[in-house]
Amino acid sequence: MKKITKILSLLALGLSMTIISCNKNSENSGKSDPLAIAANTTAEDIQKSKEERRANLPENVLEIEGADNMQYDITELKAxxxxxxxxxxxxxxxxxxxxxxHNLVILKSGTDIDAFGREALKFASNDxxxxxxxxxxxxxxxxxxxESDTITFxxxxxxxYDFLCTFPGHHVLMRGKLIVD
Ligand SMILES: [Cu+2]
Known part of the structure; x- marks a missing residue:
């Protein structure tokens, strides 16, 4: 009987240790990790403040970003x-x-964007x-x-109007539309 009690109490101890370690694990993983929350908030804040800033830009003032992932951050501009x-x-x-x-080239109506992108490859010496x-x-x-560059037109x-980046290999992904109304 004593032996059984001892085994049971050992089991109980083991179980409670498991529960404690489970709690520890859940505290240190995923969304409850304070560091992870801070990182998420920062990334969201940056995105949110960027969207807010863009929404508050005056008429005909456009901002667009290119990144190391070979993409523009938006593919539609309005003016x-x-x-x-x-x-x-x-x-x-x-x-x-x-x-x-990265660059951004706005094409005249009726220009074949793919043909233009291919043609531009020949002009490495002219960026x-x-x-x-x-x-x-x-x-x-x-x-x-x-770096950044601002142009007025x-x-x-x-x-x-189509726009694209003419750096080799980019125009397939890096392209968008400028809607003028
Ligand atoms: Cu590019």
Missing amino acids: KAGKPITLKLTHVGKASKADMG YIPTDTSKIIAHTKLLGGG TINEKGT
Whole structure:
């Protein structure tokens, strides 16, 4: 009988140790980890403040980012026709211009974006901007990580205009629409 009691109490002790260690584990993992919460909040805050700032930009002031993941952070821009548009492209990554350069080229209506993207590859010495600019409304400089460029242009005709990054291999992913109304 004594033996059984001892075994039972040992089992009980083992069980309670297991429960304690389970609690410890759940405290230290996932959402209850204070560090993880802080990291999540920071990332969300950055995203939220970016969206708020963008929503509060004056008419025809546009901001867009390119990153080391070979993407623009947004693929749709909106502006009003007949008034100057200011567009700022920021490369928020760390990669060099030679490894992961980004620009933004806005094309005239009726331009084949894929054909233009392929043609631009031939102009490495001109930062991938074709020397014949007849299909281009406006373009930024080619940027490396941490750099930005702001350009100003006016589009008089309402419509939807393609934009792209002409760095080799980028235009398939890095493209979007500028809607002018
Ligand atoms: Cu790019």
